[in-house]
Amino acid sequence: MYEFNDREKIIVFTGPDGSGRKSVAEAVGQTFGMAKVVSYATRSQRPGEVNGQDYHFVTHATYEEMEMQGEFLESVTIDGHYYGIRGLDVEEHLDLRGCVYLILNREGAEILKKVYGEKVVRLFVYADRRTVEERQRRLGIDPDTITARLGHYDSEMAYRASCEHAFENYDLGQTTYEITNTLEAYLQRNLVDKD
Numbered sequence: 081m082y083e084f085n086d087r088e089k090i091i092v093f094t095g096p097d098g099s100g101r102k103s104v105a106e107a108v109g110q111t112f113g114m115a116k117v118v119s120y121a122t123r124s125q126r127p128g129e130v131n132g133q134d135y136h137f138v139t140h141a142t143y144e145e146m147e148m149q150g151e152f153l154e155s156v157t158i159d160g161h162y163y164g165i166r167g168l169d170v171e172e173h174l175d176l177r178g179c180v181y182l183i184l185n186r187e188g189a190e191i192l193k194k195v196y197g198e199k200v201v202r203l204f205v206y207a208d209r210r211t212v213e214e215r216q217r218r219l220g221i222d223p224d225t226i227t228a229r230l231g232h233y234d235s236e237m238a239y240r241a242s243c244e245h246a247f248e249n250y251d252l253g254q255t256t257y258e259i260t261n262t263l264e265a266y267l268q269r270n271l272v273d274k275d
């Protein structure tokens with residue numbers, strides 16, 4: 081276990097689908113005791129996904145109602161589905177932990193940066209097109225969804241230059257190690273091993 085002194089930071093994992101953002105984020109999040117801000121989404125829940133952990137899966141009607149109430153800090157439409165982050169969720173987690181992480185596409189990352197400025201650290205995780213396609217296939221994602229997601233590959237890759245840091249992900253352990261080191265320097269949390 082690690083202990084840290086807090087400094088408010090919002091860590092945004094971004095990059096193409098299948099690059100490994102979620103896998104890396106979960107590992108790094110655990111190391112630093114960071115809370116994940118879970119998005120609201122209208123897409124269907126995939127086998128193995130847990131409502132409230134992977135996403136808050138909601139109907140279009142619920143989503144639109146929340147949007148009308150002004151609950152979303154950012155809200156996007158991707159391949160016909162809505163995705164959004166509730167502003168209160170970010171604020172509450174920041175108050176509690178001082179540091180939160182999110183997994184967003186480039187649009188979401190850009191909005192967070194505009195709203196929170198210096199607090200936001202964008203970590204761009206990437207791999208080549210063939211690799212991300214193969215990983216999605218192995219995950220059992222249906223071919224049409226993979227094709228749609230690959231349609232965003234080039235535009236997501238072009239966001240790399242705007243991010244504070246970029247990490248090629250072929251060896252998950254190595255990537256996690258590099259990101260942990262980067263964040264440690266950023267957060268200056270003086271990780272103390274309590275074990």
Ligand SMILES: Nc1nc2c(ncn2[C@@H]2O[C@H](COP(=O)(O)OP(=O)(O)O)[C@@H](O)[C@H]2O)c(=O)[nH]1
Binds near residue numbers: 123156186189229
């Ligand atoms: N802007 C934004 N992007 C999101 C949000 N939630 C998820 N995303 C990203 O939207 C994209 C579409 O997600 P999806 O195809 O459902 O794949 P998933 O990453 O396996 O859930 C992915 O790149 C997600 O990381 C959100 O609240 N806002």
Ligand SMILES: Nc1ncnc2c1ncn2[C@@H]1O[C@H](COP(=O)(O)OP(=O)(O)O)[C@@H](O)[C@H]1O
Binds near residue numbers: 250251252
């Ligand atoms: N370095 C890696 N080598 C091999 N497989 C990986 C690596 N990183 C992630 N994966 C696998 O690739 C798939 C997509 O990873 P995921 O973290 O869900 O990506 P993203 O959140 O970017 O869509 C998952 O099955 C994950 O276990």
